Amino acid sequence: MAADVRITFLGGLGDIGRNCAVLETDDRLVLLDCGQLFPDEMSPGADSIYPDFSYLDGRWHQVEAAIVTHAHEDHIGALAHALGEASFPVYGSAFTLGLVRHRLDEGDVLSNTDLRLVTDGETLQVGPFSVEFLPVTHSVPSGLISAITTPQGVVLHSSDFKLDPTPLDGRLTDLPRIAEIAADPGIRLLLCDSTNANSPGATRSETEIGPVLDNVFADNVGRRIITACFASHIHRVIQIVDAALAHDRKVATLGLSMKRNVALARQLGMLTIPEDSIVDIEEVASFADGDVCIVSTGSQAENRSALAMAAGGDSRWVDITANDTVVLSSTPIPGNEAAIARMINNLIERGARVLHSGVLGLHTSGHGNRDELATLHKTARPEWFVPVHGEHQHLVAHIELAQSLGMAAERALLARDGDQVVLADDGLSIEADVVDGLYLYRHGAVVSPNDDPLRDRRILGQEGFVGVVVTVDVEAGEMVGEPLLVARGWMPPDTELELEPELIDDVARAVVGALDDGVTGLDELHRRVRRATGQYVSRATRRRPMIVPVVVSI
Ligand SMILES: [Zn+2]
Numbered sequence: 001m002a003a004d005v006r007i008t009f010l011g012g013l014g015d016i017g018r019n020c021a022v023l024e025t026d027d028r029l030v031l032l033d034c035g036q037l038f039p040d041e042m043s044p045g046a047d048s049i050y051p052d053f054s055y056l057d058g059r060w061h062q063v064e065a066a067i068v069t070h071a072h073e074d075h076i077g078a079l080a081h082a083l084g085e086a087s088f089p090v091y092g093s094a095f096t097l098g099l100v101r102h103r104l105d106e107g108d109v110l111s112n113t114d115l116r117l118v119t120d121g122e123t124l125q126v127g128p129f130s131v132e133f134l135p136v137t138h139s140v141p142s143g144l145i146s147a148i149t150t151p152q153g154v155v156l157h158s159s160d161f162k163l164d165p166t167p168l169d170g171r172l173t174d175l176p177r178i179a180e181i182a183a184d185p186g187i188r189l190l191l192c193d194s195t196n197a198n199s200p201g202a203t204r205s206e207t208e209i210g211p212v213l214d215n216v217f218a219d220n221v222g223r224r225i226i227t228a229c230f231a232s233h234i235h236r237v238i239q240i241v242d243a244a245l246a247h248d249r250k251v252a253t254l255g256l257s258m259k260r261n262v263a264l265a266r267q268l269g270m271l272t273i274p275e276d277s278i279v280d281i282e283e284v285a286s287f288a289d290g291d292v293c294i295v296s297t298g299s300q301a302e303n304r305s306a307l308a309m310a311a312g313g314d315s316r317w318v319d320i321t322a323n324d325t326v327v328l329s330s331t332p333i334p335g336n337e338a339a340i341a342r343m344i345n346n347l348i349e350r351g352a353r354v355l356h357s358g359v360l361g362l363h364t365s366g367h368g369n370r371d372e373l374a375t376l377h378k379t380a381r382p383e384w385f386v387p388v389h390g391e392h393q394h395l396v397a398h399i400e401l402a403q404s405l406g407m408a409a410e411r412a413l414l415a416r417d418g419d420q421v422v423l424a425d426d427g428l429s430i431e432a433d434v435v436d437g438l439y440l441y442r443h444g445a446v447v448s449p450n451d452d453p454l455r456d457r458r459i460l461g462q463e464g465f466v467g468v469v470v471t472v473d474v475e476a477g478e479m480v481g482e483p484l485l486v487a488r489g490w491m492p493p494d495t496e497l498e499l500e501p502e503l504i505d506d507v508a509r510a511v512v513g514a515l516d517d518g519v520t521g522l523d524e525l526h527r528r529v530r531r532a533t534g535q536y537v538s539r540a541t542r543r544r545p546m547i548v549p550v551v552v553s554i
């Protein structure tokens, strides 16, 4: 009997983000990706959201390594936090480790972390597993499929992928090698990206974007061109730069991460820009508009990102004018649509011409559509299948797709965040809810599993707060002075002033009534003040602000 292999999903199966799985056998653990989830309107004020690592409490010393499949934040963004708990080597490609190095430096864990470079096609011993790393195409360079040999056979992890037949760097997904492994020794379990499991057909190749960009430059002679895309999407940046150089423009980067990633890509030989063609953003003003191209971050209109700042008139470097053409080489990530629409409106109000993927074919997804997923399934021919990397709807669609390709229903298992799948001699099974918590929230320097602050911030953001301060002399059974109202964001100040006397009267009556009833406990007085305040606020304004009662005893 071979030892069981357990895979525990700490994130990525329910949200797109915070991808992290723990692979283990015989109490020897390997992390497969370690990413963050970007906060949305449901988590106001959180800086990042990490997987909840409580599954590893008391077991961090058993973590022997982490594999990072590619350089996206939803795969590397929580690594620094995990490495604050324990030190272990991190395996990844040169480009991935280039970005990881920077994130670990920011997190103050770089000096005691061993970064181990992986090259395409290499097989390495990672903790208890022998792992063969295969090239895969995606919207960041140098992604890696992991074929993990375990005591229970090969587990194939697709990483985020599309099957681009003509990738910009010519680095094709190694389907032939996957077919070989499928033939011998066979693939026991496939863990596969589900992001586009609802999208029919196949995605366009990345190299189809270059000609579209080139046309934009041809159509905008004499105008300044400002482009925005993900800073990690080096193949897009290369195509923008190539179009700019072909049209005799100088290139400047805008936004810290763009500057850093372009420098890394140049250093790794992925991106070639002649020295006299790259200029500092400070120098852009000294060139004619038609002679420059600015390559910027902020395609998702992220708060304080370079392009969003420029659109709002808050950029130190770029004043948007009627002679600007702004090119968004991206599509909105779900949840960002409203912010992007606001940014586009701001840009157009300043006179700019704005081109985006809604009007031109300026973007293609990095995640394969159904035809591409089907190709991987047919090539890998796994014995068992668990969809990963998706919201619940994507995971379910991916299971249905696998079944439509002939996989028996009982061999495609739907797991969720916090579940553990167990691969044993007699097959794959799920142990549900092995992990209690799901999310860790970082607020500034503090990381906590508790989401109370987010709930409070949502109420404060929507409704404001109403505080009432009451002073009592419990011994004498008397209220001292009048209750005091402190409110923020509840009503317009004039209305608050108008309502204040009635509210104070109601609260005073409740407190005096309680003291007359012989109530002496401060907790009970708090409750009475809260109830009187809440009832008045609800009756008078039909709102539900946060009620903050304060009872002081002298
Ligand atoms: Zn991802």
Ligand SMILES: [Zn+2]
Pocket (backbone or CB within 6 Å): 070, 072, 138, 140, 160, 366
């Ligand atoms: Zn990705």
